[in-house]
Amino acid sequence: MSPPKQRAPNNRTLTLSAEESERYASALLTLSSPQPVASILDQTIHQSLFEVLPWLPDGFVDLLIVDPPYNRHKDFNGVAFKARSPAAYQQWLTTWLPHLPRLLKPTASIYMCCDWQSSNAIYEAFTQHFQVRNRITWEREKGRGAKRNWKNASEDIWFGTVSDDYTFNVEAVKLQRRVLAPYRDKAGQPKDWQESQQGKFRATHPSNLWTDISVPFWSMPENTDHPTQKPEKLIAKLILASSSPGDVVFDPFLGSGTSSVVAKKLGRHYVGVEQEELYCCLAQKRLALATENSTIQGYAEEAFWERNVSLGLQPKPHDSFDNKR
Template sequence: MGVYFQGIKPYYKDNVSALFLSDTFTALERMKPECVDMIFADPPYFLSNDGISCSGGKAVSVNKGDWDKIDTLEEKHRFNRDWIRLCKHVLKPNGTIWISGTLHNIYSVGMALEQEGYKILNNITWQKTNPPPNLACRCFTHSTETILWARKNDKNSKHYFNYSLMKEINNGKQMKDVWTGSLTKPIEKTFGKHPTQKPLYLLERILLASTVAGNVVLDPFCGSSTTGVACKKTGRYYIGIDNNQEYLELSKERLIHA
């Protein structure tokens, strides 16, 4: 791994991965410009509103932690514009960014991308085959998340897309923007649980679609580093940032055993 930050030492580092314990904004501000090929971001969804959800057949709080709470709509959108602007600074001219979210945050993210000078390439709908049931029975069961794929809105930008591989793994047909699969498998939580952990197959598809082996991938809200595990399995370099030491310890264990 090369040197990508000024004045921030890695929390953990191996020959293909580096984890940084830092506030996302501080870390991005200290990164070298145009140094990463792809960004995957799973930012706070801001859905911690003291409500109730279902897990393992039991009613549980939807609250994830203080990092998933925000006071106003204006504050939420300002947060999204700020980190998305910083990501644009570190993304290479032909690089792309993927951002996942739910209805609680993804519309702000989409507007922020356009306001900060990105072109949205796709609106991926991830359809979950085993979503938790809706306990209130006052609306339809929430069974999807959205993943936005974007590049810099520059006519000279030529983003990479492995069309042929995506078609191949889709039985010879063009892959559509609806991806169906299960929630994260228990075996992927062997070293601990993160409340918003994404399944490995999802990140592997994203990496294979938009990067090549040897590319550098950044996750500015890395959590348990599913992105990093997928990078190790597919031959990419990985940079993960998180301000929670507990989650970085979980990331470290997953990367060591990947």
């Protein structure tokens, strides 16, 4: 085992002790036969997706969140995913994506993450199995600059459904934005906005362009060493929009557990599959921490807020805001 990384005193990246790794690993699930839904709910399955797919029950998923390896070189704790031609990447998608619809309820929604290099291949595969509803683009402000190209600072999420009967809770995902033109009605009352000690804000309808997301970094308590970890705020938008309390959220490429953690914080059931034990154990630790602290950075008072908003509210469930950077 390599020696632990030396971290700055204020680095809040989540790590595991040897005792924690052993304890969390012992609680992981592996499947070798068909399972009823009750036996896999709120569990982390330590297995490759290809191994576990035959044993998962039919029609148990309300919301499917898929964050597969993108078509680029990436090291996942010593296991390398290598970039390939677009045709070869699309062929790889067909080895597992056609098996996922069996797991979904007729009312299920699906979100599939990608970057610009894999977006076309994923779209082509996605349309073969789901009704495409939209493509979300979110600003991923982290990343290296480029001298001979535009900085790559966005990712896509394809949104689809199984049928025309699906959940979409628009009120739950409205974004609180600062009011630039605070119009008032004839009585002098705020028109479609609210005034507080912290400023003037309006609840705006969510669009498919998201610029209010902070990618996990070293000073955020949700941060881990997983190389492609998604922000809790990002996943919270998907879960709140496309599921209801008590629904089942399934993530077949769980990584360090963000989908399961956010599902737990928001009162949903979860099932996650991840083949790397380290990431499974990080997910388990994050799930344990979520029992004591259900805050989601950037989501408070049952609303999403722009980045760099500090409202000074008393702590409540989910009351946490994006750090200034």
